[in-house]
Amino acid sequence: xxxxxxxxxxxxxxxxxxxxxxxxxxxxxxxxxxxxxxxxxxxxxxxxxxxxxxxxxxxxxxxxxxxxxxxxxxxxxxxxxxxxxxxxxxxxxxxxxxxxxxxxxxxxxxxxxxxx
Numbered sequence: 243x244x245x246x247x248x249x250x251x252x253x254x255x256x257x258x259x260x261x262x263x264x265x266x267x268x269x270x271x272x273x274x275x276x277x278x279x280x281x282x283x284x285x286x287x288x289x290x291x292x293x294x295x296x297x298x299x300x301x302x303x304x305x306x307x308x309x310x311x312x313x314x315x316x317x318x319x320x321x322x323x324x325x326x327x328x329x330x331x332x333x334x335x336x337x338x339x340x341x342x343x344x345x346x347x348x349x350x351x352x353x354x355x356x357x358x
Contacts, residue, residue: 253341261348263329265341272340277327277348279355286322288356293318296354316347327351 255264260281266274283289290308294300298310298318308320315332329347331340 256341256345258345258349259352261345261352263341263344263348265344266328271333272337272344273331273333273335275329275331275344275348277329277344277351279327279348279352281352281355281357282325283355285356286320289354290320290322292354292356293351296350312347318351 253265255262260279262278262280264276264278265272266276268274290300293310297313301309301311303309306321306323308318308322310318310320312318314335316335317330319328319330320326329344331343335343
């Protein structure tokens with residue numbers, strides 16, 4: 243059984259409460275999403291602490307590339323130097339619900355951004 247591929251009806255991006263998710267260009271299974279926060283963190287170390295406090299497990303090995311495991315086995319990759327956020331959904335997540343799941347998770351991340 244092969245995994246479903248994206249079709250012409252799939253959204254390239256979705257926008258929600260102060261956040262936009264954009265499907266990764268090379269991902270045809272709706273697993274990789276770029277996250278654009280309406281208001282990026284002013285303090286990346288505080289954001290990191292907020293992620294851990296929000297249930298993310300820190301698997302970071304390099305200071306320039308943060309790697310977090312989210313509840314459900316999803317991954318969040320953070321490049322604090324550039325502000326890039328990439329969400330990698332678990333491959334067993336419901337294929338038809340992946341765009342909405344990505345947006346929901348991104349909205350949750352936006353709520354974790356410290357407003358210092």
